[in-house]
Amino acid sequence: MELSDLRNKIDDIDDKILDLFVERMNICRDIAEYKLVNKLPVMQGNREEQILSRVRERSPADLADGSAELFSEIMDISKGIQQRELYSKTAHILEPKLFLPKMARVIACPGIIGSNTEIAVRKLFPTQEIRYMNSFDDVFRAVEEHDTDFGVIPIQNSTVGSVSETYDLMAKHNFYITSMIRLEIAHCLAVKKGTSFMDITKVYSHPQAISQCSEFIANNSLIPADSLNTSIAAKLVSDSSEPIACICSERCAEIYGLEILNRDIANAEKNFTRFICIAKDFYATESSKIISVSLSIPHTKGSLYRLLTKFSMNGFNLVRLENKPIAGTPFEVIFYLDFEGRYDDIRVCALMEELKNELSYFKFMGNYSEII
16 A cells, blocks of 8 residues: 555544534533533533543553543543533623823832833833832732722733743732833943042842843952842942942932943843833733733642643733742742733633633733833
8 A cells, every 4th residue: 555545534534523623522512501501510520530541541651641632632622612602691801990190190110210110110101200219029019909090010021031920920920911011122321430440359139130240250259249129239338338339220329429430231132121010900001912820720630731732722822931940839839921912802712711710829920011
């Protein structure tokens, strides 16, 4: 038999598989209608385990795992279809407030005047009052307790990756992301006027800025010292009588009367940071196209693959996937996912309902757009 004949046989089998797949999914829609009428959940008892056990028993030993994976994916697609059918007829789409920056009164910002976060705040809120906070946690608390209308926090840098402190606090607090803004960050080494480079041994800044400039620090044998914020580091240098330096923006150096010894000291020539704007309430706009969620999944074989398959089968493009450890647990993690979609898309709502019902932890964190 020729190769072409064998391939023709495979094509015939594939056609039969496709026809049976379509037939199965149509029956799933009928099952969804039955569950709707009888008020039954999509997931029922150990039905999935029973099917997989039967598949393994009927499969040759060397195909048992592959057969189980195939049917797991088929069942995930089935559940997704049922969830969409049920959601389209029973659930209410999330109703956000319209995000209009001009309606805001007070914005929470970590640090003091002169920080890069302040620049991000002013890009979003040109004239509103800024309330400066001692820490990132204070920003989240101010928003969560409705002491301020919005808060702005750095979340990701193009050179050194995510801001771990922000992710830790995202797991701790209740909030929604209303928008994201990207800024190009230019770091400089600044000192009190009259300080010689030869006299400097220690340089202060936020840990993120120190990481972004680690090569310059190491090449010049400087000792890095953490500060809560680049602007706080600049104020420290300005007030100190010691020959210390800071890493900050040129604007920050100017505000605190510092002398710039070196410009553009970041490891990468182009260095960008993303900042998120957060609120207590759910806001969105007509241009909102990124959805953020956080979740945890079972520590079982194939659980991450099955999670990602849910997004693929619904046609959603994942634009970011992060995982962070959960403090106080034996290496358990929370996943943070961003994907393209809108809150008023039935597929989005159905998927989030499915994840909320299946997982022990799931949080919808907003639908927003990125400002560049």
